[in-house]
Amino acid sequence: MPKITYQDSKGNSKTVEVESGLTVMEGAIQNDIPEIDADCGGSMACATCHVYVEEKWLSKLIKAEDAEVDMIDMAYEPKKNSRLSCQLVISDELDGMTVTTPAKQS
Amino acid sequence: MIKTDTIIIGAGPVGLFAVHQLGIKGLSSIIIDNLDKAGGQCIELYPDKPIYDIPAVPECTGEELTKKLLEQIKPFNTKFFLNERVEEIKQDNQNWIVKTNKKNEFIAPNIIIAGGVGSFEPRKLALKEAGKFEDKFLFYSVRDIEKFKNKNIAIFGGGDSALDWALELSKFSKINLIHRRDEFRGAPHTLTEIKKFEKEGKINIKTPCQLESIDGDEKINSITLKFDNGKSEKIQTDIILSFFGLIMKLGPIAEWGLNMSKKTIEVNSENFETNKKGIFAVGDICNYPGKLKLILSGFHEVALASVECFKRARPNEKYRFEFTTSSKTIQNRLGKK
Numbered sequence: 001m002p003k004i005t006y007q008d009s010k011g012n013s014k015t016v017e018v019e020s021g022l023t024v025m026e027g028a029i030q031n032d033i034p035e036i037d038a039d040c041g042g043s044m045a046c047a048t049c050h051v052y053v054e055e056k057w058l059s060k061l062i063k064a065e066d067a068e069v070d071m072i073d074m075a076y077e078p079k080k081n082s083r084l085s086c087q088l089v090i091s092d093e094l095d096g097m098t099v100t101t102p103a104k105q106s
Numbered sequence: 107m108i109k110t111d112t113i114i115i116g117a118g119p120v121g122l123f124a125v126h127q128l129g130i131k132g133l134s135s136i137i138i139d140n141l142d143k144a145g146g147q148c149i150e151l152y153p154d155k156p157i158y159d160i161p162a163v164p165e166c167t168g169e170e171l172t173k174k175l176l177e178q179i180k181p182f183n184t185k186f187f188l189n190e191r192v193e194e195i196k197q198d199n200q201n202w203i204v205k206t207n208k209k210n211e212f213i214a215p216n217i218i219i220a221g222g223v224g225s226f227e228p229r230k231l232a233l234k235e236a237g238k239f240e241d242k243f244l245f246y247s248v249r250d251i252e253k254f255k256n257k258n259i260a261i262f263g264g265g266d267s268a269l270d271w272a273l274e275l276s277k278f279s280k281i282n283l284i285h286r287r288d289e290f291r292g293a294p295h296t297l298t299e300i301k302k303f304e305k306e307g308k309i310n311i312k313t314p315c316q317l318e319s320i321d322g323d324e325k326i327n328s329i330t331l332k333f334d335n336g337k338s339e340k341i342q343t344d345i346i347l348s349f350f351g352l353i354m355k356l357g358p359i360a361e362w363g364l365n366m367s368k369k370t371i372e373v374n375s376e377n378f379e380t381n382k383k384g385i386f387a388v389g390d391i392c393n394y395p396g397k398l399k400l401i402l403s404g405f406h407e408v409a410l411a412s413v414e415c416f417k418r419a420r421p422n423e424k425y426r427f428e429f430t431t432s433s434k435t436i437q438n439r440l441g442k443k
Contacts, residue, residue, distance in 0.1 A: 037369075039223045039354050039369075040151070041390070041399045043152070045151040046151075046354065048353070069289075070291050073263070073265065074229060074350045074351040077232065077316075104232060
């Protein structure tokens with residue numbers, strides 16, 4: 001199973017195995033990862049699952065659609081490597097990816 | 107104090123359908139919501155987006171669904187208390203007393219919490235110094251337009267609200283429209299206008315950049331922007347308007363002594379009652395094994411909850427299950443002849 005590392009804003013990190021086909025957000029919820037709220041449940045309506053993706057993985061991800069980029073506009077401290085984790089579907093290709101959560105989700 | 111059979115908190119689709127399920131059983135209800143209109147997330151987050159999983163409705167938008175639900179509950183003449191948030195709940199023998207931030211008080215044997223993910227609030231600026239300027243020089247909505255005349259205004263955001271207010275306020279104030287990327291998202295007509303106004307020098311556009319600091323003591327003197335290329339710019343500013351959408355805050359619900367897990371309320375899946383007798387939770391806010399956050403699940407939950415509400419509101423009557431197709435009583439309640 002692909003391993004995903006979730007690093008929080010204070011630098012603590014936790015690596016968990018997440019089934020392929022789930023999203024990075026779902027992996028966080030299943031494993032009680034802090035700082036990912038996912039209030040809207042994955043419908044790109046809240047930006048509370050906002051993460052920063054480690055640069056080298058960015059190109060491996062499906063490009064963000066307009067609705068996701070618009071929602072990231074609303075997120076706390078968006079950066080170039082900002083994504084909504086509910087839109088990142090995990091596959092073997094993403095094994096070893098690290099995402100970092102911002103200090104706040106709202 | 108207003109007396110009713112059931113107090114419904116939240117006017118989203120599930121809260122609205124609660125009125126129906128209670129109404130056909132002959133129970134009265136009132137409904138309270140923090141937003142200025144019914145519909146909840148359907149109306150606030152995706153009014154124009156399609157929904158494909160309402161049984162027997164192949165496709166409808168959030169707004170259409172809300173309209174249909176309102177039509178369906180019209181016969182019950184339910185009173186809506188909008189722009190109002192429940193602050194406090196307290197027990198009074200077999201009843202519950204609910205107080206709102208507008209000092210309204212309600213009493214009922216039942217409360218149905220159909221609160222979604224909580225109440226909607228504007229997403230606020232994260233800067234430490236933002237708090238002290240709020241409601242005086244920093245706003246998240248425009249209520250009194252007079253306050254925004256002949257000022258230096260910094261508008262943050264890239265969506266419709268930011269664009270519309272930039273256009274409107276540029277008639278009598280100096281506008282800096284600030285966004286984290288070059289692209290704005292708005293109605294085509296609005297985008298054309300923005301471009302035109304920029305050319306004519308009526309609006310200054312600052313992108314791609316973010317707010318670094320707000321400078322000033324008693325009032326705002328200036329703001330500092332940090333551009334993606336690392337450069338900073340100080341801009342003379344009297345007023346900041348920030349449009350970063352809405353967030354959902356659980357708010358006071360967390361303090362009512364209900365068993366919670368991860369921002370949701372634990373219920374049993376027989377009648378969706380919480381750990382407090384007479385308080386029910388349905389829709390996105392409730393949690394039980396196998397819970398799905400679907401509108402259709404909320405409809406099921408509230409149908410079952412309404413049966414228990416009947417038993418509590420009419421302890422001396424026997425509950426009788428009836429079909430709307432064949433029950434004369436229900437048809438009368440719906441105003442059908």
